[in-house]
Amino acid sequence: xxxxxxxxxxxxxxxxxxxxxxxxxxxxxxxxxxxxxxxxxxxxxxxxxxxxxxxxxxxxxxxxxxxxxxxxxxxxxxxxxxxxxxxxxxxxxxxxxxxxxxxxxxxxxxxxxxxxxxxxxxxxxxxxxxxxxxxxxxxxxxxxxxxxxxxxxxxxxxxxxxxxxxxxx
Numbered sequence: 001x002x003x004x005x006x007x008x009x010x011x012x013x014x015x016x017x018x019x020x021x022x023x024x025x026x027x028x029x030x031x032x033x034x035x036x037x038x039x040x041x042x043x044x045x046x047x048x049x050x051x052x053x054x055x056x057x058x059x060x061x062x063x064x065x066x067x068x069x070x071x072x073x074x075x076x077x078x079x080x081x082x083x084x085x086x087x088x089x090x091x092x093x094x095x096x097x098x099x100x101x102x103x104x105x106x107x108x109x110x111x112x113x114x115x116x117x118x119x120x121x122x123x124x125x126x127x128x129x130x131x132x133x134x135x136x137x138x139x140x141x142x143x144x145x146x147x148x149x150x151x152x153x154x155x156x157x158x159x160x161x162x163x164x165x166x167x168x169x
Contacts, residue, residue, distance in 0.1 A: 025065050029058040049120055056081065057117045064114050076156045080108040091116050095160050110158035116132055119166050131167050 008014050021076045043052040063079050097104045119127055142150050154161055
């Protein structure tokens with residue numbers, strides 16, 4: 001905060017990159033929403049994401065962030081927003097997610113959707129680290145359950161047993 005005060009004092013302005021350090025994830029999501037389309041496209045292009053998808057991705061991540069920050073269990077969460085498949089059906093196909101009622105059964109508005117969104121945002125080693133940490137948590141649960149109960153657990157979460165294949169895609 002002192003850096004921002006100093007910058008304002010010296011330049012009579014605050015660069016946007018400095019201002020964003022004070023914003024919550026929700027503020028950032030809303031800020032992106034309010035940008036001109038050209039600016040949205042430029043930002044989304046950095047992640048090789050369509051600017052409309054970027055908006056949805058940020059909304060989903062913000063919802064998940066808020067749910068988890070308030071102590072709600074994410075176990076079998078269904079987010080009240082539809083995840084666009086235009087650019088991400090590739091991951092659904094590779095994971096062999098079944099189609100029900102003309103849409104994928106999982107990875108639309110659940111934890112798998114978040115895992116896929118993070119695949120789009122996190123680069124290389126960071127995503128692999130995320131998947132390894134998730135795998136450790138899931139393996140802890142697996143050790144406590146019999147095979148059938150574990151499969152039911154994963155199905156209830158909407159995460160296919162082959163989710164770690166995302167590391168290789």
